[in-house]
Amino acid sequence: MRAVKWMIGLAGGAVLLLGAGMVALVLALDAGALTPRLVAAIEGATGRTAALGAVSLRPGLTPRLTVEGATLANLPGGSRPEMARIRRMEASLAVLPLLRGEVAFRSVTIDGADILLERLADGSENWALTPPARAATPAPAPAPAASTAPRRPIAIGELLLTDSRVTLPDPRLGTVVVERGRIDGFGEGGPVGIAARLALHGAAATLEAETGPLPAPPGAPWPLRGTLSFGANRLSAEGRLGESVVLAATLPEPAALLPLFAALVPDASLPPVLPPIEAALRLGPEFAPSDILLRLGAADLSPLVPGLALARLELRAPALDAAAELTAEGSRNGLAFRAALGLDAPGVLLPGAPEQPVRITGDITAAEAVAKLSGRIERPRSLSGATLELEVAVPDLAAFAPVLPGPPPLRDLRIEARLAAPGRVTGEIRIAPFRVTAPVIQAEGEVTLQPGWPVGLNGRIALARLDLDALMERVAATTQAPARAATHHAPASPPPAPAPAQADGRVIPDIPLPLDVVRAYRGRLDISADHLTVAGTDWRQVRGQLAMADGSARLTSFSAVTPGGPVHGEATLDAAAAPPAVTLNLRSQGPGIDLAALRRARQEATGIEGRAEIRLELSGRGATTRAVAATLTGEAGMAVVEGRLAHAGLLRLGPDLVGLIFPSIPREGLELRCLALRLSAHDGIARTQALMLETSAGRVDGVAAVNLRTEGLAARLMPDVSLLGVRVRAPVGIGGTLAAPRIGVDPGRAVGQMIGDTVANRLWRDPTVEWLRGQVTGSAPAGDCASQLRIARFGADGPVPPPQRVVPGVPRELQGTTQDLLRGLGGLLGGGRR
Numbered sequence: 001m002r003a004v005k006w007m008i009g010l011a012g013g014a015v016l017l018l019g020a021g022m023v024a025l026v027l028a029l030d031a032g033a034l035t036p037r038l039v040a041a042i043e044g045a046t047g048r049t050a051a052l053g054a055v056s057l058r059p060g061l062t063p064r065l066t067v068e069g070a071t072l073a074n075l076p077g078g079s080r081p082e083m084a085r086i087r088r089m090e091a092s093l094a095v096l097p098l099l100r101g102e103v104a105f106r107s108v109t110i111d112g113a114d115i116l117l118e119r120l121a122d123g124s125e126n127w128a129l130t131p132p133a134r135a136a137t138p139a140p141a142p143a144p145a146a147s148t149a150p151r152r153p154i155a156i157g158e159l160l161l162t163d164s165r166v167t168l169p170d171p172r173l174g175t176v177v178v179e180r181g182r183i184d185g186f187g188e189g190g191p192v193g194i195a196a197r198l199a200l201h202g203a204a205a206t207l208e209a210e211t212g213p214l215p216a217p218p219g220a221p222w223p224l225r226g227t228l229s230f231g232a233n234r235l236s237a238e239g240r241l242g243e244s245v246v247l248a249a250t251l252p253e254p255a256a257l258l259p260l261f262a263a264l265v266p267d268a269s270l271p272p273v274l275p276p277i278e279a280a281l282r283l284g285p286e287f288a289p290s291d292i293l294l295r296l297g298a299a300d301l302s303p304l305v306p307g308l309a310l311a312r313l314e315l316r317a318p319a320l321d322a323a324a325e326l327t328a329e330g331s332r333n334g335l336a337f338r339a340a341l342g343l344d345a346p347g348v349l350l351p352g353a354p355e356q357p358v359r360i361t362g363d364i365t366a367a368e369a370v371a372k373l374s375g376r377i378e379r380p381r382s383l384s385g386a387t388l389e390l391e392v393a394v395p396d397l398a399a400f401a402p403v404l405p406g407p408p409p410l411r412d413l414r415i416e417a418r419l420a421a422p423g424r425v426t427g428e429i430r431i432a433p434f435r436v437t438a439p440v441i442q443a444e445g446e447v448t449l450q451p452g453w454p455v456g457l458n459g460r461i462a463l464a465r466l467d468l469d470a471l472m473e474r475v476a477a478t479t480q481a482p483a484r485a486a487t488h489h490a491p492a493s494p495p496p497a498p499a500p501a502q503a504d505g506r507v508i509p510d511i512p513l514p515l516d517v518v519r520a521y522r523g524r525l526d527i528s529a530d531h532l533t534v535a536g537t538d539w540r541q542v543r544g545q546l547a548m549a550d551g552s553a554r555l556t557s558f559s560a561v562t563p564g565g566p567v568h569g570e571a572t573l574d575a576a577a578a579p580p581a582v583t584l585n586l587r588s589q590g591p592g593i594d595l596a597a598l599r600r601a602r603q604e605a606t607g608i609e610g611r612a613e614i615r616l617e618l619s620g621r622g623a624t625t626r627a628v629a630a631t632l633t634g635e636a637g638m639a640v641v642e643g644r645l646a647h648a649g650l651l652r653l654g655p656d657l658v659g660l661i662f663p664s665i666p667r668e669g670l671e672l673r674c675l676a677l678r679l680s681a682h683d684g685i686a687r688t689q690a691l692m693l694e695t696s697a698g699r700v701d702g703v704a705a706v707n708l709r710t711e712g713l714a715a716r717l718m719p720d721v722s723l724l725g726v727r728v729r730a731p732v733g734i735g736g737t738l739a740a741p742r743i744g745v746d747p748g749r750a751v752g753q754m755i756g757d758t759v760a761n762r763l764w765r766d767p768t769v770e771w772l773r774g775q776v777t778g779s780a781p782a783g784d785c786a787s788q789l790r791i792a793r794f795g796a797d798g799p800v801p802p803p804q805r806v807v808p809g810v811p812r813e814l815q816g817t818t819q820d821l822l823r824g825l826g827g828l829l830g831g832g833r834r
Helices: 004-033 035-046 095-099 254-264 468-479 513-519 596-600 623-632 645-651 655-663 746-753 767-772 785-792 812-828
Strands: 056-058 064-073 081-094 104-116 157-169 175-186 191-198 203-213 222-230 232-239 244-251 278-282 290-295 308-319 326-333 333-344 357-367 369-379 384-396 411-424 430-439 441-449 455-469 521-534 537-549 554-563 565-574 579-588 609-622 631-646 672-684 686-696 698-707 712-723 726-730 732-736 741-744
Touching: 004 430, 203 254, 222 254, 232 254, 455 468, 468 521, 513 521, 513 554, 521 554, 537 596, 565 609, 609 623, 631 785, 655 712, 655 732, 686 785
Parallel strands: 104 157, 455 521
Antiparallel strands: 056 064, 064 081, 081 104, 157 175, 175 191, 191 203, 203 222, 222 232, 232 244, 244 278, 278 290, 290 308, 308 326, 326 333, 333 357, 357 369, 369 384, 384 411, 411 430, 430 441, 441 455, 521 537, 537 554, 554 565, 565 579, 579 609, 609 631, 631 672, 672 686, 686 698, 698 712, 712 726, 712 732, 732 741
């Protein structure tokens, strides 16, 4: 019994002693007596100087320690004296470790913390908290092992942070604002769990992670697994720091991170839109990246490049110094493309990488066309000094109309070129040399491109051959409207070999002018062609200079040698005007164009033998050839002296017309003394100022008018011809259209049908139209060869036929034969006179 009482008394004494001790501890803390021991414990656990403000203890089963205004010193040489400042901290103390001189907490709540994590100039990390080694003191006997071992760091079962700031060691990351954070297991030597609501550069985020022991053991691999989420965007890391860590990013809404990115990389050029992004890489022991993957999803990139849509982009690289492959799929203005690019060392493109050349290869496909490129970039950091070899095979260039300004319909096209960009790849690009081959073209040259809009283009283009006829046929085939049924009145007689009609029954083709090309380029090109096929003939020695600026293109110093002789001139296409404006000046050189040679070059029967002086000064407005013709204004003239009308050539005019003008044409044809033709056009109405044909059988003059809008035709010819005793002086009327002329119609009715619009009505009182209407009687407003030829030559002097001698009583068609016979008889009689 006495033993029981003794035990009860002992227990009561212990409780009384414990209560008395707790009261004494509270009084001691409030008096600051134990603060030095707490500071010493913190300094012993962290190796840093600590300071505590007001310290108080609230007794209970779990005593709660409150500290106001605590600080923990930084490493020497840090950017500020304190590594941490704490406005208020409340800790639930573990009593028994405290009685052993150790500090351990069940939980710690920190409010208003300001923690600085930084890496010093010598590489030291101020967040590595290690207790100092205990100084050795001489002793008669060796100290126990436990006495020399470093003390355990502060252990915190649960650490809560509120309204706090953590400045990260990377200046680009800046300061993390912790709205609320929780760390479990700090300083206990086991895994540490982390969960927090954060804000970085104003972007709200949540963090969930599990790490190895904190503080981390120096030099040992440190396990890490965590996820940082910015809304739907997630960044993750998993592995062991010091061995291997896999970093991954899944960003379905990357645009939400643009403000954060702008703060992290202030000098970067930010795109206005970003597609969904997936990325991953592995960091090795020295933080060297490997197994690099970047994948972009579908996005509309029109704000970057008009009409550009990305379907997929993927970059894979085993390492920064290993070959990388970039593949992309997308479309531009509806034209799908796929590109695969190879780079032998992608790391050299990163900022701060050493300056060394990098090789690049690529394959690009679109609309069944294939482009292959290979080369190198000498200065990849500045993206300058690029030299690339390019090979392109295009089955049909017209398929690239969505991305090229007015591409010609070239097929089976092959391009070989060398591209050089001495400056940045976004600057000037030199294409020298280049070669272009296709069934209708073969060319080479050197040009310089200046990116922008319009694109700068300067240099030279030399064509070995260009079949312009075949090219225009393809243009017409792709642009001409389907043929529509048309009803024509039956002609008074069969038509005289009409001009070739289009599918819609018109002669003048409706071909779009290359307005987009003119608007898209600026600069100057020297153009030459060895062989240019025009109207079935081979033009040689073609030369010219093409200047493009402000939506206008002007071809000057144009010259060419046609099968009939040389021509020269100039032309302008002003695509900036509304409507577009076209001018053409062309004239023959020397004695004129050999018309028979032109016919032979076209493998056609000779019509007119002789040389024709030709001159054109025309202008018009519109976006197509037909629209330009409908507004055509200007002059055109042709003069021929001392030629011949071939029998077959006359028949090409049609048997009815020839029968009415030249009955019974001799097989050898007719001598041509002169042919004078001058057309004046105004707003699409063309009429003759000169129209005369004088032959050995007589002459034909008259007037004609053509409505180039409707292709309506009205003509009145006055023949004065005698052949084999048959004299023809009756007027001949022609009406209808250029595609279907009608012989024998009344000229007045024809001109009434031809002039049917307001613009043409202004010409109703024109002398030519008056004569066609029959308002002016008598012969056509013509003259002799000399006067008509002068009009055809735009008032210039030139050759005229010699005066014609006439043997009285002999028909015109026999004058030449009779005069030859008389000259022969004179020689036989010894007269010697002619």
